Amino acid sequence: MHTIVVDLGYGDAGKGTVVDRLCVPSPGAAPVAAVVRFNGGAQAAHNVVTTDGRHHTFAQFGSGTFSGVPTHLSRLMLVDPLALAAEARHLASLGSANPLALLTVDRRARLTTPYHAAANRAREQARGTARHGSCGMGIGETAAYALAHPADAPTAGDCTSRTTLRRKLALLRDRLTEELGPLDAPPVEACLDAFAAFAAHVRLVDGDHLARLLRTGPVVFEGAQGVLLDEWHGFHPYTTWSTTTFAGAEELLAEAGQPRAARRLGVVRTYTTRHGPGPLVTEDPALPDALPEAHNGNGRWQGAFRAGHFDAVAHTYAVEVCGGVDALAVTHLDAPARTGGALRMAHAYRTPTGLLDRIPTAPPGDLARQQRLTERLSAARPTRWRSPGADPHAWCDALAHTLDAPVVMESYGPTAADKITARESRNRCRERSPA
Structure with missing residues (x-):
């Protein structure tokens, strides 16, 4: 069992x-x-x-x-x-x-990125003494973005395509920046390199x-x-x-x-x-x-x-x-x-x-x-x-x-x-x- x-x-x-x-x-x-x-x-x-x-x-x-x-x-x-x-x-x-x-790793799993983490910390800092006690790692931002933009939320499977992932990461960065201001996060190209390495070293599987x-x-x-x-x-x-x-x-x-x-x-x-x-x-x-x-x-x-x-x-x-x-x-x-x-x-x-x-x-x-x-x-x-x-x-x-x-x-x-x-x-x- x-x-x-x-x-x-x-x-x-x-x-x-x-x-x-x-x-x-x-x-x-x-x-x-x-x-x-x-x-x-x-x-x-x-x-x-x-x-x-x-x-x-x-x-x-x-x-x-x-x-x-x-x-x-x-x-x-x-x-x-x-x-x-x-x-x-x-x-x-x-x-x-x-x-x-x-x-x-299931290909459908959502990705948490540096943009999610930076947005999470920016929101928590803005709450001041009314903080929620977040871990500051972008989990809530990942879930919220996937609910709001399900077709654009990056997944583990996207890490095998630089073209797809570049588009999704740029959209994510731009949307969060428009809402919260400049984010303390690396450029999209740096993220692409890191996520491509992830895809090369783990086994991505289907459902x-x-x-x-x-x-x-x-x-x-x-x-x-x-x-x-x-x-x-x-x-x-x-x-x-x-x-x-x-x-x-x-x-x-x-x-x-x-x-x-x-x-x-x-x-x-x-x-x-x-x-x-x-x-x-x-x-x-x-x-x-x-x-x-x-x-x-x-x-x-x-x-x-x-x-x-x-x-x-x-x-x-x-x-x-x-x-x-x-x-x-x-x-x-x-x-x-x-x-x-x-x-x-x-x-x-x-x-x-x-x-x-x-x-x-x-x-x-x-x-x-x-x-x-x-x-x-x-x-x-x-x-x-x-x-x-x-x-x-x-x-x-x-x-x-x-x-x-x-x-x-x-x-x-x-x-x-x-x-x-x-x-x-x-x-x-x-x-x-x-x-």
């Missing part, structure tokens, strides 16, 4: 390390055939640490690369060739031999490639960001221009003739975090110092890395807008003990209009409704606290009950060796049982 990995929070829950563990060969299990990226783009930051101490922040490559698992960038990905080349160089420096040889790939063995679909940042279900305007639920992966599976063929694996921490502005009802300013992060910090464009106690109301909402999950991977299970059992779970909010113990869901499309919800959550304060204490097993039980799904992976640290799967847990129990 295939697996879809989705973050049930605001991102940074540990999707990369979970995918890394899923891709490690296991006795008696079929090897993972590929990691498929199905949303977002180069703004992803999935940290993986190997058992020998190597660290890489995966953005476009799948987080199974250290295990030699190929990556497929689907038609739903926003592909940044310049960032991809830099990522490939870093992977090579860490011992991954020719990482671009592990990569396939039927994924269907063939799915028949070769189990595939892991690696999501980006988190459900609480979803373009339609997140708390507008502090969201991403991307569908961050399971929907994109399931759409790809259906197109490939394998609908409902994947386990829906939701990832959560034992505490709730987010980057930049927007609601974080359970925020505790003391937690970032109590639980320092090696690979998460304040960003120039995103803003501060913030932390709070486990927000059961928000994470339950994430599960509901996804239509449920089949299983959970729980990360940072060492954190309750590191805080002396001080971490808690909030199961309701006090708001100016009364107690709120469930965020109501609604069909996608009404951003005005989501903004009103944001305003309500921004004034909310957590209540109805519960504490599982310092015992990680008590946390797993509490999270499974709260989110209505079994915990199938427990993570106590950054490497694959720090993970325990449900199968391994059952085997340990059998080994301990008397004969």
Whole structure:
């Protein structure tokens, strides 16, 4: 069976390390055939640490690369060739031999260019203190331009034709410049050279490639960001221009003739975090110092890395807008003990209009409704606290009950060796049982 990995929070829950563990060969299990990226783009930051101490922040490559698992960038990905080349160089420096040889890219995937990134930063700077917390890498601009000008939006396949790509890049540059003024970006000819090199070094594939790939063995679909940042279900305007639920992966599976063929694996921490502005009802300013992060910090464009106690109301909402999950991977299970059992779970909010113990869901499309919800959550304060204490097993039980799904992976640290799967847990129990 295939697996879809989705973050049930605001991102940074540990999707990369979970995918890394899923891709490690296991006795008696079929090897993972590929990691498929199905949303977002180069703004992803999935940290993986190997058992020998190597660290890489995966953005476009799948987080199974250290295990030699190929990556497929689907038609739903926003592909940044310049960032991809830099990522490939870093992977090579860490011992991954020719990482671009592990990569396939759907020709229909939209390109993120320096013009998108420059426009993104110009808009964010113009917002001043009302910034949205963008990553500043042009993801929203890529999606917005493709919606406004679908026939002119550059694609990965366009990189094989300088004539086509020159026309599309010049149109893109001119339209954005007319709207925003001069952009801090290289000339079109320089972009053409870089994108031609991209096309020469990666394998561009047609839409039927994924269907063939799915028949070769189990595939892991690696999501980006988190459900609480979803373009339609997140708390507008502090969201991403991307569908961050399971929907994109399931759409790809259906197109490939394998609908409902994947386990829906939701990832959560034992505490709730987010980057930049927007609601974080359970925020505790003391937690970032109590639980320092090696690979998460304040960003120039995103803003501060913030932390709070486990927000059961928000994470339950994430599960509901996804239509449920089949299983959970729980990360940072060492954190309750590191805080002396001080971490808690909030199961309701006090708001100016009364107690709120469930965020109501609604069909996608009404951003005005989501903004009103944001305003309500921004004034909310957590209540109805519960504490599982310092015992990680008590946390797993509490999270499974709260989110209505079994915990199938427990993570106590950054490497694959720090993970325990449900199968391994059952085997340990059998080994301990008397004969």
